[in-house]
Amino acid sequence: MTKYSAFSLVRHALSGNRNWTRAWRDPESKPAYDVVIVGGGGHGLATAYYLAKEHGITNVAVVEKGWLGGGNTGRNTTIVRSNYMMPGNTMFYERSMQLWEDLSQDLNYNVMISQRGQYNLCHSPGQMDAARRRGNVMRANGIDAELFDRAEVKRRLPYLDYSDKARFPIHGAIYQSRAGTARHDAVAWGFARGADRRGVDILQQREVTGYLWDGGRIAGVQTSQGEIRAKKVALCVAGHSGHLAQMAGLRLPIETHCLQAFVTEPYKPLVDTVISFGAAHFYLSQSDKGGLVLGGDLDMYNSYAQKGGLPIVEHTLASAKALMPCMSRLKLLRHWAGVMDMSMDGSPFITKTPVEGLYLNGGWNYGGFKATPASGWCFAYTIARDAPHKDNAEFTLERFNRGYQIDEKGVGPQPNAH
Amino acid sequence: MIRIDCPVCGLRDETEFTYGADASVTRPAMEDTGMQHWVDYVFNRDNPRGWHREYWHHVQGCRQWLVLERNTLTHQIGTCHLARDADLAVKEAAK
Ligand SMILES: Cc1cc2nc3c(=O)[nH]c(=O)nc-3n(C[C@H](O)[C@H](O)[C@H](O)COP(=O)(O)OP(=O)(O)OC[C@H]3O[C@@H](n4cnc5c(N)ncnc54)[C@H](O)[C@@H]3O)c2cc1C
Ligand SMILES: [Zn+2]
Numbered sequence: 479m480t481k482y483s484a485f486s487l488v489r490h491a492l493s494g495n496r497n498w499t500r501a502w503r504d505p506e507s508k509p510a511y512d513v514v515i516v517g518g519g520g521h522g523l524a525t526a527y528y529l530a531k532e533h534g535i536t537n538v539a540v541v542e543k544g545w546l547g548g549g550n551t552g553r554n555t556t557i558v559r560s561n562y563m564m565p566g567n568t569m570f571y572e573r574s575m576q577l578w579e580d581l582s583q584d585l586n587y588n589v590m591i592s593q594r595g596q597y598n599l600c601h602s603p604g605q606m607d608a609a610r611r612r613g614n615v616m617r618a619n620g621i622d623a624e625l626f627d628r629a630e631v632k633r634r635l636p637y638l639d640y641s642d643k644a645r646f647p648i649h650g651a652i653y654q655s656r657a658g659t660a661r662h663d664a665v666a667w668g669f670a671r672g673a674d675r676r677g678v679d680i681l682q683q684r685e686v687t688g689y690l691w692d693g694g695r696i697a698g699v700q701t702s703q704g705e706i707r708a709k710k711v712a713l714c715v716a717g718h719s720g721h722l723a724q725m726a727g728l729r730l731p732i733e734t735h736c737l738q739a740f741v742t743e744p745y746k747p748l749v750d751t752v753i754s755f756g757a758a759h760f761y762l763s764q765s766d767k768g769g770l771v772l773g774g775d776l777d778m779y780n781s782y783a784q785k786g787g788l789p790i791v792e793h794t795l796a797s798a799k800a801l802m803p804c805m806s807r808l809k810l811l812r813h814w815a816g817v818m819d820m821s822m823d824g825s826p827f828i829t830k831t832p833v834e835g836l837y838l839n840g841g842w843n844y845g846g847f848k849a850t851p852a853s854g855w856c857f858a859y860t861i862a863r864d865a866p867h868k869d870n871a872e873f874t875l876e877r878f879n880r881g882y883q884i885d886e887k888g889v890g891p892q893p894n895a896h
Numbered sequence: 897m898i899r900i901d902c903p904v905c906g907l908r909d910e911t912e913f914t915y916g917a918d919a920s921v922t923r924p925a926m927e928d929t930g931m932q933h934w935v936d937y938v939f940n941r942d943n944p945r946g947w948h949r950e951y952w953h954h955v956q957g958c959r960q961w962l963v964l965e966r967n968t969l970t971h972q973i974g975t976c977h978l979a980r981d982a983d984l985a986v987k988e989a990a991k
Contacts, residue, residue: 720943731939733918734968779898779915780968782945787971788897789911822939878939879931891938894915 482586501667502674507681507706511539513861514699514708516686516722518542519551520662521839521846522714523669523680524854525861527585530676532855533862538678539708540670541701543685547666550716550846553816555739555773557752557763558848559596559657561623563615566872566884567825572621573869574852575656581851587668589660594763596657596752597626597635599801601646605756609652616654624653635753638802645800646757657752659763665850688725689836696726696835712837712861717782717817719840726833731822731878732841733893736777738786738815740794742808744768753801760797769811772798773844776818778894786815818843823883824896828857828870837861838875843896898966901976904958916951918942919963919982945969951979 480486480499490498513529515522518540529535542548560575562568582588600606606625613623627650632640638648670680690698690705698707713722717734745768754761759775774794777787791813799806821827821841826849831838839857842849856870866873872884889895898910918941924933946969952962963982965974977985 720941721945724942729936729940729942731941733941733943734945779950779966780918780943780948781971782968783971787910879935892917 501671502680505679505681507539507679507684507704510698510707511679512537512708513710513712514538514706515540515712515714516699517549517714517716517718518546518666518670518680518682519549519714519716520547520665520669520850521551521716521842521853521857522712523666523673524850525712525714525839525857526673526678526680526854527669527676528855528858529862530673530678532858535858535862536677538673539706540673540678540680541684541686541699541706542680542682543702545682546670546680547663550816550818550842551666551850552662553739553814554662554847555761555763555771556659556662556847557596557657557761558591558660559654559752560621560848561596561598561612561616561652561654561657562886563612564825564884564886567886568615568619568621570852570856570869570873571848572619573855574849575621577851577855578660578848579656581660581665581668585668585672587664587671589664589668590766591658591660593656593658594751595653595655596754597631597651597653598754599631599638599651599756600649601757602649606649609650613652622654622656624655626651626653635751637748637804638753639800646755659752660847662847665847669850669854686722694834696833710835710837710861712839712857714839714857716819716840716842716846719819719838723831723838726831726836728831728833728836730827730838730840731875731891733780733820734782735779735818735820735894736781736783736786736815737818737844738774738777738790738794738813740772740774740791740813741765741769741811742772742805743811745770745808755797755801757800758793758797760794760801762798762802770805770808776820776844776894777815782817784815784817786813819846820893820896822878822891822893823885824887824889825884826853826873827875828853828860828873829866829875830860830864831875898971898973900952900954900962900964900973902954902957902960902962903976903978904960905954908954908957912954912956913962914953914955916953916961919949919951919979922986947974
């Protein structure tokens with residue numbers, strides 16, 4: 479495996495870029511592994527990478543039913559931030575932010591992290607108070623946060639609607655300067671390459687269809703291409719968590735919902751940051767190719783269809799127009815959807831399960847891309863040591879039995895409301 | 897666009913309705929003190945890939961709560977009843 483560098487770029491350019499070797503192998507499956515990870519999205523691949531790098535566990539396979547990053551990892555709007563307020567979330571997401579900051583160097587793969595900052599707009603005095611409180615919690619934990627009034631937001635983001643006609647007047651914003659975006663595919667590919675070079679087998683086009691049992695203990699997986707034995711089986715299957723848990727006899731506090739995203743035709747540089755509307759579920763950024771990347775609300779009903787309905791297209795574009803009227807003449811280029819693992823309190827799980835030998839990573843809602851590095855790091859720790867790290871100690875299933883939900887938005891057990 | 901055949905109003909667009917919740921969960925009896933029954937009722941779901949029984953509210957129409965079957969893979973709609981009729985049918989079957 480060659481190390482990528484400026485030197486290797488020049489060398490390959492001189493030979494017409496004909497001699498690059500593939501970034502990871504396409505191996506045959508071994509009959510048995512120490513750990514089998516189900517799901518080759520960012521979280522599964524990061525888990526494999528950190529199992530090998532931090533814990534020396536390299537007899538590992540990642541089993542993916544489609545292609546790497548073909549799930550939510552390759553479908554998301556790539557926002558990375560650490561502005562969480564609830565104990566249990568705050569320091570976990572900050573660990574992720576810190577890992578993002580040198581991920582490209584660590585992986586020797588450019589994940590194109592761009593810390594362009596993120597604004598959460600406030601449209602009422604009440605929202606300003608809530609933002610101030612959130613900002614104080616963040617700063618008390620050493621995380622950067624700034625509160626801006628209307629005049630400052632107008633100075634920084636002059637293209638939003640500040641007229642008397644604005645449906646939701648902008649009162650101010652909370653801003654995290656270290657937040658931003660990263661390149662989603664590169665995250666999957668970088669972790670895949672890093673895991674592969676440490677000996678992890680990545681097995682694509684292979685669906686897990688059941689488990690192998692040893693008494694009451696899980697001892698491997700059945701796949702579309704035969705059995706693989708494993709001491710530990712780790713699920714990283716996002717919207718398919720409920721389905722794979724059910725095959726092991728578990729019911730989870732998760733529902734699967736559909737979330738859409740949109741890209742407009744390319745436009746000259748306009749939005750150099752990430753902006754979240756505070757009046758409806760809507761946010762935008764601008765991609766390096768110039769398209770405005772728009773995100774909206776869930777389709778609201780349970781869905782595995784991986785395709786969204788038109789009412790949300792209209793809702794998202796109405797929000798866009800209300801916030802930034804100058805967008806009204808842009809055409810949409812593409813839109814698509816992913817199946818989200820919406821949990822009952824809006825927070826995730828990185829935990830052992832009641833089934834011996836089965837480990838769960840899921841419940842990421844709309845926000846698991848930013849979590850990718852810390853999720854892999856903490857899940858690897860939990861699998862290797864059979865105990866959680868303090869940063870994922872609250873992400874258990876039992877929190878619901880104890881009444882310790884981590885409900886960042888305070889909306890109760892209604893998955894489509896988080 | 898999903899279209900729902902409301903027993904009162906006829907075939908209407910999804911935008912007239914609000915999705916409620918999973919209608920397959922049933923509340924334990926009030927005197928039931930088994931903690932796990934309540935945790936299952938409030939938090940845990942089957943989350944099926946395929947047919948799902950669910951509540952919808954015809955909020956921009958007759959304002960009735962409905963129970964309908966919908967396929968979560970294809971968004972195809974199956975049976976659709978008024979929630980109170982569906983509830984009576986469940987109680988009848990339990991007798
Ligand atoms: C439209 C949209 C916008 C989003 N925007 C953001 C955002 O701006 N910021 C943010 O932080 N998060 C965002 N998210 C959420 C984020 O994308 C996800 O939480 C995160 O990518 C989940 O990663 P993952 O590795 O857990 O899942 P995935 O990438 O979905 O990986 C799971 C993998 O498991 C595989 N799999 C499933 N079943 C099986 C099986 N039986 N056998 C083998 N393999 C199987 C799937 O094929 C898939 O590749 C967004 C999501 C969507 C859909
Ligand atoms: Zn009606």
